[in-house]
Amino acid sequence: MQRDKARITVLERLDETSVLITRDWVMKWLPQKYRETQADWFGKRGLSWHISVVVRRIAEDHQQQTFVHIIEECSQDASAVVQIIHQILKTLKAEHPEISNAALRQDNVGCYHSVSMLSACRLMGASTGIHVKRMDFSDPQGGKGPCDRKSETIKAHVRRYINEEHDVLTARDFKDAVLSYGEVKGVRVALVTHASQQPQQELSGRWSGISFLNNFLYQKDCVTVWKAFDIGQGNTIPWSQLQGTVTVL
Secondary structure (H helix, E strand, O other), X not given: OHHHHHHHHHHHHOOOOEEEEEEEEEEEEOOEOOOOOHHHHOOOOOEEEEEEEEEEEXXXXXXXXXXXXXXXXXXXXXXXXXXXXXXXXXXHHHHOXXXXXXXXXXXXXXXXXXXXXXXXXXXXXXXXXXXXXEEEEOOOOOOOHHHHHHHHHHHHHHHHHHHOOOOEOOHHHHHHHHOHHHOOOOEEEEEEOOOOOOOOOOOOOOOOOHHHOOEEEXXXXXXXXXXXXXXXXXXXXXXXXXXXXXXXX
């Protein structure tokens, strides 16, 4: 309950210059034919796809846009999610120059709750023009409602496409299915042929107790962290104590 207060607080403070981005790896899509035998069902290799729901407020209305990244070959690791959020922020800045701040929300999956991901957020402002102001983690397998609702809408749309005598076997087929019949309203789809496997340089210093920290407020020279949202003043850590850099592609 306390973790959800972070989401509510961010939503209340949204304006034209800030966005809230909720992220999640959706359960892999199993390739499906319009007509398939029992033998076709076994041994399938699922397609990885990642969903990010962006919300901002104009006057009194909340606007929402969804980014879907379909990846042919990818490990669901910190390297992939850093590149995905980097591309989203660059796109938002190019289309809406007034946006300057972003808050990220996700569950406690290791690819998000890692030194690489949390440290890369500090560098996003210089490379994208949008400063990641805070990052909040929801309860395990919880707090992803916007992503779950939109992913179910997308999967229902794809199933209708299959029922029209189409096969969805590859990442490109999946993208074509999402964009079929006038596409899914408010959804943008990107096909990633492969995620870069270039290793990222993690911070050489230890971030003690990082797995127990759930709320991060990014500032110029430091980051303030909490175990539970808005409980106490938090612990402020200068970036100088965390030596090293993280490469953002």
